[in-house]
Structure formats: C-alpha cells, structure tokens
Amino acid sequence: GAGVSQSPSNKVTEKGKDVELRCDPISGHTALYWYRQSLGQGLEFLIYFQGNSAPDKSGLPSDRFSAERTGGSVSTLTIQRTQQEDSAVYLCASSFPTSGSGSSYNEQFFGPGTRLTVL
C-alpha cells in the first residue's frame, strides 16, 4: 500500500516568501507528526495532530509557522516570511491512534521529506 507522501520533494524559495508543505498520511492513520531536520542534525519535533486537533503547538519554532489538518487526512505546514534559517528537510510521519496515557504509542511511518532551501 501507499506510504506517507510529501510534496513538494524540493522547494527553493526567496527570503520573505511564504511556503506551504503538504503531507498525505497513510490511510487510516489518525495521528500525524511534523519534524524538522537541519543538515547533519537530529530531528526536531514541531507538532502532532490527533485527528484534526493539535494538542500542543509550542514546538513550532516561531509564529511564522502554522499547521493545519482537515478531514483527518492531509496536513499542511505553512511558513510565512521565510528566513534562511528555515532551510531544512521537513519530515512528516503518521501512525495509528495513540492508545492514551500509560499505553505504548504506535510506530510512526515517515515520508521522504520536503527539502526547503531559502535563498
């Protein structure tokens, strides 16, 4: 079956422009996660959705970042007024619903990422 897909695979933009990154999760996965990975660095958690709801948005780096998810499926990560430090690979992952406090959470399946370059 299809895995997590992300688009575009590569995005080059000029400083100050807005960009929108898209994630299509695996069908049936209600949990969706966004991460950022700068060159040669580890994974920085940004936000996660359970259905259409994001319980905690404090992981977003600044107020220029926003994310939404509609219909419990596709999610978009929007970066307004991009800066050079926003250049990174943005990874999306999805999983089956988390089982709640005290239970193991489910395996995340990652997409290939969107490589964003801000000139």
Next chain:
Amino acid sequence: LAKTTQPISMDSYEGQEVNITCSHNNIATNDYITWYQQFPSQGPRFIIQGYKTKVTNEVASLFIPADRKSSTLSLPRVSLSDTAVYYCLVDLRNTDKLIFGTGTRLQVFP
C-alpha cells in the same frame, strides 16, 4: 522537558554486536522508548520499542534498566547495510511532545 543524549558516532566491523546507549534522565512513568534508523535522504524507520526490561524482535534487542533512565539498542551481528544514524525517541505522554535523541552515526566496516 526531557532530554535524551546519545554518542555522536560509533564504528564497528561486520559480524560484530553493536550496543548504542541513550540516556533519558527525565523519563516519566508513562513514557515509552522507541528506536529509529535513518539512512541518508530518507525518513527514519522504526526498529524497536520498549517500556522496561528487555524486548527483542527479528532485528534488534532493547535493554531498559529498572530505573529507565537509559536504554541500550543492541544490534546482534551488524552488516554494511546497518550503516546509518540511530535515534532514540521518548514519547512524552503527559506533554504531547516527542523528543528524539541526538542520533548516533554508526559506521560498519568490512
């Protein structure tokens, strides 16, 4: 917020056992520990998950001591294809955040 730390890099030879340790001093009662593998230009891939003691699957074992402040991923007999970056992840169930470790770059030599 919990912080996880791992060795930056490790070297090994084919056929050897590799143990990678992650420390997570502030892990909470409900948090699970998961390990992921990442190859260049790809998203991470799940390896194994555990809560306490020992978990084993077809590719790895995970050892978690009683105090759960660390965990050790054990790869029994590595091959060249195991060259990758390995991350531990603590799922902070009480904060809706997920904290990946700093990653350990494993290089396997022939």
